[in-house]
Amino acid sequence: MTDKATTIIDRPVLTAKDFASDQEPKWCPGCGDHAVLQQLKNVMAELAVEPENVVIVSGIGCSSRLPYYMATYGVHGIHGRALPMATGRYSLSICVIHFIHTLIIKPDLNVILFNYEIYGLTKGQYSPTSKIGLRTVTSPSGVIDQPFNTAALTIGSGGSFFARAFDRDGKFLRSLLKRAALHKGTSLVEIYQNCPIFNNAAFEAFATPDNKADHTVYLEQDKPLVFGKEKNKGIILDGFKPVVVDLDKEGLSTSDLWVHNESDINKASILAHFADAEFLPRPFGVFYAETRISYEDALTAQICDAQKNGHGTLEELLKGDSSYEIK
Amino acid sequence: MTDTTKTTRQVNVTSKTSVSVLFAGDSGDGMQLTGTQFANTVAVRGSELNTFPNFPSEIRAPAGTIAGVSGFQLQFSSKPVYTPGARFDVMVAMNSAALKANLKDLHRGGIIIAGTEGFDEKNLKLAGYPEGANPLEDGSLSNYIVFPVPVLQLTREALKESGLSSKEVDRCKNMFVLGLLYWLYSLPLEGTIETLKTKFQKNVQMAEANIKAMKSGYFFGDETELFANLGRFDIAPQKQHGIYRRVTGNEACAIALTAAAKKAGLELFLGSYPITPATEILQTLAKKKKYGVKTFQAEDEIAGIVSSIGAAYGGALAATNTSGPGLALKTEALGLAVILEVPLVVINVQRGGPSTGLPTKPEQSDLLMAMYGRHGEAPLPVVAAHSPVDCFYTTYEAARIAVEHMTPVICLSDGYLALSSEPWKVESPDNLSEINPRFQPARKPEDSPYLPYKRDDRLVRSWAIPGTKGLEHRIGGLEKQNETGNVSHDPENHELMTKLRAEKIARIAETIPLQAIDNGQQKGDLLVLGWGSSYGAIKTAVEQALEEGYSVAHAHLRYIHPFPKNLGEILGNFKRVLIPEMNSGQLIHIIRDTFLIAPVGYSKVQGVPFNEMEILAKITDLIKEIE
Numbered sequence: 001m002t003d004k005a006t007t008i009i010d011r012p013v014l015t016a017k018d019f020a021s022d023q024e025p026k027w028c029p030g031c032g033d034h035a036v037l038q039q040l041k042n043v044m045a046e047l048a049v050e051p052e053n054v055v056i057v058s059g060i061g062c063s064s065r066l067p068y069y070m071a072t073y074g075v076h077g078i079h080g081r082a083l084p085m086a087t088g089r090y091s092l093s094i095c096v097i098h099f100i101h102t103l104i105i106k107p108d109l110n111v112i113l114f115n116y117e118i119y120g121l122t123k124g125q126y127s128p129t130s131k132i133g134l135r136t137v138t139s140p141s142g143v144i145d146q147p148f149n150t151a152a153l154t155i156g157s158g159g160s161f162f163a164r165a166f167d168r169d170g171k172f173l174r175s176l177l178k179r180a181a182l183h184k185g186t187s188l189v190e191i192y193q194n195c196p197i198f199n200n201a202a203f204e205a206f207a208t209p210d211n212k213a214d215h216t217v218y219l220e221q222d223k224p225l226v227f228g229k230e231k232n233k234g235i236i237l238d239g240f241k242p243v244v245v246d247l248d249k250e251g252l253s254t255s256d257l258w259v260h261n262e263s264d265i266n267k268a269s270i271l272a273h274f275a276d277a278e279f280l281p282r283p284f285g286v287f288y289a290e291t292r293i294s295y296e297d298a299l300t301a302q303i304c305d306a307q308k309n310g311h312g313t314l315e316e317l318l319k320g321d322s323s324y325e326i327k
Numbered sequence: 328m329t330d331t332t333k334t335t336r337q338v339n340v341t342s343k344t345s346v347s348v349l350f351a352g353d354s355g356d357g358m359q360l361t362g363t364q365f366a367n368t369v370a371v372r373g374s375e376l377n378t379f380p381n382f383p384s385e386i387r388a389p390a391g392t393i394a395g396v397s398g399f400q401l402q403f404s405s406k407p408v409y410t411p412g413a414r415f416d417v418m419v420a421m422n423s424a425a426l427k428a429n430l431k432d433l434h435r436g437g438i439i440i441a442g443t444e445g446f447d448e449k450n451l452k453l454a455g456y457p458e459g460a461n462p463l464e465d466g467s468l469s470n471y472i473v474f475p476v477p478v479l480q481l482t483r484e485a486l487k488e489s490g491l492s493s494k495e496v497d498r499c500k501n502m503f504v505l506g507l508l509y510w511l512y513s514l515p516l517e518g519t520i521e522t523l524k525t526k527f528q529k530n531v532q533m534a535e536a537n538i539k540a541m542k543s544g545y546f547f548g549d550e551t552e553l554f555a556n557l558g559r560f561d562i563a564p565q566k567q568h569g570i571y572r573r574v575t576g577n578e579a580c581a582i583a584l585t586a587a588a589k590k591a592g593l594e595l596f597l598g599s600y601p602i603t604p605a606t607e608i609l610q611t612l613a614k615k616k617k618y619g620v621k622t623f624q625a626e627d628e629i630a631g632i633v634s635s636i637g638a639a640y641g642g643a644l645a646a647t648n649t650s651g652p653g654l655a656l657k658t659e660a661l662g663l664a665v666i667l668e669v670p671l672v673v674i675n676v677q678r679g680g681p682s683t684g685l686p687t688k689p690e691q692s693d694l695l696m697a698m699y700g701r702h703g704e705a706p707l708p709v710v711a712a713h714s715p716v717d718c719f720y721t722t723y724e725a726a727r728i729a730v731e732h733m734t735p736v737i738c739l740s741d742g743y744l745a746l747s748s749e750p751w752k753v754e755s756p757d758n759l760s761e762i763n764p765r766f767q768p769a770r771k772p773e774d775s776p777y778l779p780y781k782r783d784d785r786l787v788r789s790w791a792i793p794g795t796k797g798l799e800h801r802i803g804g805l806e807k808q809n810e811t812g813n814v815s816h817d818p819e820n821h822e823l824m825t826k827l828r829a830e831k832i833a834r835i836a837e838t839i840p841l842q843a844i845d846n847g848q849q850k851g852d853l854l855v856l857g858w859g860s861s862y863g864a865i866k867t868a869v870e871q872a873l874e875e876g877y878s879v880a881h882a883h884l885r886y887i888h889p890f891p892k893n894l895g896e897i898l899g900n901f902k903r904v905l906i907p908e909m910n911s912g913q914l915i916h917i918i919r920d921t922f923l924i925a926p927v928g929y930s931k932v933q934g935v936p937f938n939e940m941e942i943l944a945k946i947t948d949l950i951k952e953i954e
Contacts, residue, residue, distance in 0.1 A: 076803025084630035101626035306616035
């Protein structure tokens with residue numbers, strides 16, 4: 001194996017361009033994938049990571065072509081299996097078993113979930129995040145399945161970091177990708193991603209400036225949950241039930257509102273279910289973040305412990321501990 | 328020997344060369360432990376040995392029924408033995424179901440030691456004997472020498488002051504039987520006494536009870552008139568001097584992977600999911616952290632192999648182990664490993680199929696899946712182990728080929744090899760072949776671009792490990808342009824890459840040893856061509872046939888894809904070729920297809936290994952036909 005210590009020499013300052021491979025992205029014009037690729041390159045340059053120390057792993061699908069467009073190491077694997085590949089070193093259908101297991105295995109891994117609410121690469125069939133009633137080529141009378149609630153699935157499966165971003169808000173996306181990169185353990189960033197060809201405007205309610213203000217709430221640590229064009233709406237908790245209040249009408253001030261706390265898993269679970277209620281704004285930002293020891297750190301510690309009295313030699317291995325001598 | 332084994336009266340001791348023993352009882356009777364202890368004792372004494380456990384797939388099948396019978400068969404001898412014995416000479420039957428299930432495999436005139444409590448009305452009924460029938464009393468066993476021993480009663484008597492509960496006392500009955508067998512075969516008790524002391528370190532009372540039960544069994548043999556006519560036996564140990572260990576096939580696979588990683592200077596990563604009968608490989612490796620081994624119990628078989636592919640890309644010696652249904656799940660990922668051209672060892676411990684099939688029984692029915700079971704054209708090397716010890720050498724070879732030729736390799740074992748054991752003369756590290764990974768060195772900015780799919784004269788690409796400066800590259804499951812590895816849908820390029828991948832595997836034939844004749848002349852009437860665990864039965868049968876003067880030889884394949892270069896020539900030197908397989912004929916397809924000859928197949932698909940008598944009969948029939 002290579003000696004990483006020798007690779008840090010006179011590194012010029014890297015820009016996003018240094019992370020672009022010589023391959024031209026072949027995504028549809030207007031696809032949110034372009035934006036995510038750009039922000040990934042930005043974040044890597046900003047964090048000054050070395051391209052040789054990054055491996056991007058993907059499964060199959062439009063977004064999974066992403067590794068080819070980055071000048072890092074990369075593996076474009078097979079359908080739904082990116083996470084186990086990344087563990088030895090996308091994602092909600094075939095991968096769901098791997099998805100929940102990766103969260104409990106907790107390798108130090110950044111998972112980016114591109115949520116189009118549709119299957120793009122296979123041309124427009126409904127996906128496990130498609131809304132009930134969505135008419136597609138395989139659901140001509142409308143989707144019957146309950147869509148996955150990605151945030152609830154992540155938090156309920158023991159995930160230690162969940163954040164939601166939006167492809168069209170580049171600056172915010174970038175800040176979340178950076179937070180995720182710095183998170184110790186498995187992080188998950190869900191990106192609401194527009195598929196202009198097969199599911200255009202699926203996220204329109206959160207997109208246009210007019211809609212956005214009333215339908216989204218941006219989460220900030222220790223800040224109250226305030227939203228609305230006039231910043232005059234807020235969320236309070238009535239027991240476990242989130243309620244929208246009008247600050248102007250109800251004689252309340254921001255100090256009466258729900259204050260966001262990333263380390264509160266119960267509140268994070270409530271936030272996760274905002275998506276199930278039409279009357280609640282859709283939360284964006286970091287829902288939940290908790291530091292845990294990563295799988296590789298724990299395994300390395302076990303190996304170090306097993307080797308505290310010396311590494312096993314080949315002789316010892318071959319002889320075993322129950323050998324006997326015939327004289 | 329200490330005083331524990333001193334006999335009180337003169338009993339005739341008969342010398343024998345080989346004996347095959349079966350310990351059989353209910354799953355809860357502790358027959359596996361009893362057999363293992365007996366095996367350890369004869370091994371340490373220097374006997375040649377081969378063991379085979381046979382147990383049901385249910386953890387606790389209904390007690391007393393045929394389905395619940397658990398057996399441990401072993402053959403020990405003064406000369407090399409390659410099978411646990413086609414038939415056994417002695418059967419310990421702790422209950423009537425054990426007798427009923429195994430009687431057909433006992434030699435005529437063989438010895439039955441029957442625990443009489445297992446032949447009461449209830450047990451006889453559970454075993455399916457007609458009402459009123461008891462084989463111990465109705466004369467139906469007149470062709471055998473039967474010793475009815477009230478094992479439970481004698482154990483209880485011996486332990487009446489032990490202070491243990493009656494349940495705990497009853498559980499010691501297997502040690503009583505073990506002691507009796509030690510007496511019968513003139514074997515020492517010390518090894519087992521030491522083992523029991525270690526095993527029950529925290530429960531001295533239990534250790535003492537087990538030891539006492541064993542000694543009581545030993546003295547019972549000595550004192551009872553029951554064995555007066557039979558006497559005792561002695562099988563003189565003949566093993567060469569040296570340091571030995573006993574290994575099962577699964578243990579040998581695990582040791583080989585660890586050794587190969589050490590020899591190659593790589594870290595071993597095993598991504599795995601438990602499946603019978605392959606799980607012990609994961610279990611053994613999980614305990615090898617001292618050697619830096621990383622095991623990962625994944626959420627399923629697919630995650631097991633895919634995590635290993637990730638580890639291979641990351642520069643580890645990567646492996647995954649499984650059995651038939653698991654290999655089926657891994658096939659898509661195997662195709663990925665083929666097109667990525669990363670090293671990967673896949674150990675497939677075959678069991679009876681299809682589907683869940685016979686999970687605890689061996690079969691050789693995954694050969695064609697190993698050869699062809701992937702979509703697209705995805706050739707990869709296939710090797711097969713032929714004995715528990717050979718599991719080490721074959722797995723080591725699989726690792727060498729994987730690393731040096733940058734390819735996934737399937738290493739075939741089966742449920743018989745996995746659980747069988749034999750003594751292994753401890754191998755010296757110097758005798759293991761070198762394993763040389765072809766790492767790509769770091770690249771400076773002024774150097775020409777790195778080409779991940781540029782090949783050497785063996786058509787092998789280099790291994791660029793993430794973290795190496797200047798070698799950043801992307802690989803994937805999409806067809807890639809020759810040399811650059813960039814995605815390419817170009818028709819000519821796809822055909823070229825398909826041919827290059829196949830030719831790379833074909834050229835491995837240049838680096839593997841020529842096929843040898845295991846036994847017999849280089850030319851003759853009949854060649855018995857085998858692969859896998861049928862080795863012992865074929866070896867023993869051919870030895871016998873040669874002694875009887877037949878013109879026969881035995882060749883056993885380790886390398887099935889590609890074949891050794893001289894295999895065609897060897898096949899041409901015999902009038903007929905016989906291929907025994909524990910399937911409906913799989914190797915025979917490949918041989919016919921490759922060499923355009925018409926071998927004779929011999930199939931056994933019963934979840935039970937071949938025995939030497941079956942093969943010997945087939946050999947003599949065929950040779951008589953030729954003559």
